Amino acid sequence: MPVNKTWVLAEVLHGKPSTIALELLTKARTLGGATEAIVLSPEAEQVAATLGEYGATTVFAGTDQGYADLLLGGPGADAIASLVEQHSPDLILIGSSYAGRDVAGRLAAKLDVPVIANVLDVGADGDIAAESSIFGATQVVRTKFESKRPAIALVRAKSFAAESGGGGAPTVVPIDVAIAEAHRGARVTERVADEAAGPKLEEAPIVISGGRGLGDPKNFAILEELASLVKGAVGASRAVVDAGWVPYAMQVGQTGKTVKPTVYIACGISGAMQHTVGMKGSKNIIAINKDADAPIFKLADLGVVGDALKVVPQVIEELKARG
Amino acid sequence: MNVVVCVKQVPDPNSTGQLDPATKNLRREGVELVLDPGDEFGIEAGLQLAEAHGGQVTVVSMGPEKALDAIRKALAMGAAKGVLISDDALRGSDALSTAKVLAAAIKREGFDLVITATESTDGYTGTVPQMVAELLGVPAVTFAKGLESDGKSLKVQRQTETGYDRVEATLPAVVSVTASVNEPRYPSLKGIMAAKSKPVDRLTTAELGLDGVGGATAGQTIVSVEPAEERKAGEIIADDGEAAKRIVQFLEATKVI
Numbered sequence A: 001m002p003v004n005k006t007w008v009l010a011e012v013l014h015g016k017p018s019t020i021a022l023e024l025l026t027k028a029r030t031l032g033g034a035t036e037a038i039v040l041s042p043e044a045e046q047v048a049a050t051l052g053e054y055g056a057t058t059v060f061a062g063t064d065q066g067y068a069d070l071l072l073g074g075p076g077a078d079a080i081a082s083l084v085e086q087h088s089p090d091l092i093l094i095g096s097s098y099a100g101r102d103v104a105g106r107l108a109a110k111l112d113v114p115v116i117a118n119v120l121d122v123g124a125d126g127d128i129a130a131e132s133s134i135f136g137a138t139q140v141v142r143t144k145f146e147s148k149r150p151a152i153a154l155v156r157a158k159s160f161a162a163e164s165g166g167g168g169a170p171t172v173v174p175i176d177v178a179i180a181e182a183h184r185g186a187r188v189t190e191r192v193a194d195e196a197a198g199p200k201l202e203e204a205p206i207v208i209s210g211g212r213g214l215g216d217p218k219n220f221a222i223l224e225e226l227a228s229l230v231k232g233a234v235g236a237s238r239a240v241v242d243a244g245w246v247p248y249a250m251q252v253g254q255t256g257k258t259v260k261p262t263v264y265i266a267c268g269i270s271g272a273m274q275h276t277v278g279m280k281g282s283k284n285i286i287a288i289n290k291d292a293d294a295p296i297f298k299l300a301d302l303g304v305v306g307d308a309l310k311v312v313p314q315v316i317e318e319l320k321a322r323g
Numbered sequence B: 001m002n003v004v005v006c007v008k009q010v011p012d013p014n015s016t017g018q019l020d021p022a023t024k025n026l027r028r029e030g031v032e033l034v035l036d037p038g039d040e041f042g043i044e045a046g047l048q049l050a051e052a053h054g055g056q057v058t059v060v061s062m063g064p065e066k067a068l069d070a071i072r073k074a075l076a077m078g079a080a081k082g083v084l085i086s087d088d089a090l091r092g093s094d095a096l097s098t099a100k101v102l103a104a105a106i107k108r109e110g111f112d113l114v115i116t117a118t119e120s121t122d123g124y125t126g127t128v129p130q131m132v133a134e135l136l137g138v139p140a141v142t143f144a145k146g147l148e149s150d151g152k153s154l155k156v157q158r159q160t161e162t163g164y165d166r167v168e169a170t171l172p173a174v175v176s177v178t179a180s181v182n183e184p185r186y187p188s189l190k191g192i193m194a195a196k197s198k199p200v201d202r203l204t205t206a207e208l209g210l211d212g213v214g215g216a217t218a219g220q221t222i223v224s225v226e227p228a229e230e231r232k233a234g235e236i237i238a239d240d241g242e243a244a245k246r247i248v249q250f251l252e253a254t255k256v257i
């Protein structure tokens, strides 16, 4: 059963489609059949051209202000469910962001169809199947969607590389599903950004992450200093995020961000699988840990058994001396 | 405020999970089963709200007989009542089946607020809370790292990719909480004793009036399970004072500096 139509839910960030939306469109193009996008944002029409360039031939655009002011889960699932009824897609790809997970869960319940989460790859030769990782990405499971359609896949960021397909302007189809009163019960009153200066964690060529081994929140300052010298970004393990040392936006791992920098430097991080799932795709990994048996060394291209609080400042000195 | 907290029993997160190669279900034999550590934050959040605004906390779990231990722990922390839905047919349930069962049990109890963790430690689909909310027809405020209430409405700090959103929600609602939301209490000895006599309803899917749930109805089938590709370990050196130089050389070699 080949795929006739794949949909991608595209989120909008700062007036542009989210990177993961472009990754998903790139993948959708390879599945055969039509590639179409759904955008629910007051800025939906502005991003349609880019979505077209990455492969969407049709963009369903919902521009209700409510998509920005309310939580997207309820209104998003309603809008997509009504489109599904009219257009019967076989597969819906949704990025595993916060809003993405909310929409996917509600949509699956609404349509009574399965959703597979933590997806790393999808295939559609014969059956529609998804590869996902379980147990902290130590094992890869291939799951086939049975006959119920659409199949919904919640895909992790950076599972595919985004490549423009050179497509032209898509047909923009307005979505005119009214937002149900019931969804107005929860609204966003303020959006607070606590991301640090410098390059974004997901885009930086060097990511320097700290864990509980740094001993004290103030020691993150040395990671910040190193990051600013090499134009990198600072990440963290969940242990220190939960402890309130650093904001959640810095968390790398299963419940945090997925990063694939050229170099990832783990300082005082043990290497629990829930952390490594978010960074093991890095091209090179350096680990600094006191404990020679720390699991992080199993992934490291360069492992230093030592005190991060000594080694990192020495690296900073070396770099400064080098000019 | 009557709060229902969804709790799950999971294999001890400190042991590595495994799927049974034959049934492709989670292997539960030979591993210690514990209340999902992530659920303790939900129980704590529920207890704090009930203490501040009156009402009580009921914990609902879907799982085998043994999951009673997880419920007992929640009761020992201070929940008033437990509901356990066990049924052979539920083996191999997917997220949607689980959500249907939980939603039916929650409806039967009545609720002002439903609290879950953001994701279970063993399955981590992270979609059950949203599904439950859809089935109950209420908003889902997910990924709460801060939660306050005046008894009638909620103020939530909801994690986002770049920081957090302040969200205001009316009740009834579903909220999923992260580990930053509070510091869960330990069950006291008195709590542990009291838990033994607290009521636990035991239900089957038939008693909830559900059919078409469970493993046999799952819309998906696992076709294979394989070990993920491993990275090769590289060079490991002890820091003899020269490690920093080696790191800088490595960075130069990869051309990031």
Ligand SMILES: Cc1cc2nc3c(=O)[nH]c(=O)nc-3n(C[C@H](O)[C@H](O)[C@H](O)COP(=O)(O)OP(=O)(O)OC[C@H]3O[C@@H](n4cnc5c(N)ncnc54)[C@H](O)[C@@H]3O)c2cc1C
Residues within 6 Å of the ligand: A210, A211, A212, A213, A214, A215, A236, A237, A238, A239, A240, A251, A252, A253, A254, A255, A256, A257, A267, A268, A269, A270, A271, A272, A273, A274, A275, A278, A288, A289, A290, A291, A294, A306, A307, A308, A309, B013, B038, B119, B120, B121, B124
């Ligand atoms: C459902 C679920 C989801 C999760 N999601 C995530 C996630 O997204 N991201 C994540 O990171 N974790 C996640 N975790 C938590 C994860 O299991 C680990 O608990 C966490 O990653 C540990 O953080 P850590 O390495 O900083 O701390 P620890 O495990 O305590 O390790 C600290 C390390 O520092 C070393 N050390 C101590 N002092 C020094 C020093 N001076 N110099 C150098 N090294 C030193 C120690 O040897 C040790 O190896 C999740 C867990 C669960 C259950």
Ligand SMILES: Nc1ncnc2c1ncn2[C@@H]1O[C@H](COP(=O)(O)O)[C@@H](O)[C@H]1O
Residues within 6 Å of the ligand: B006, B007, B008, B009, B036, B038, B039, B060, B061, B062, B063, B095, B098, B102, B115, B116, B117, B118, B119, B120, B121, B123, B124, B125, B126, B127, B128, B129
């Ligand atoms: N079998 C279950 N019984 C009770 N609660 C559950 C069950 N499965 C999932 N949940 C709740 O839903 C949350 C998210 O689970 P999941 O979607 O499986 O990651 C969990 O942390 C629990 O609070």
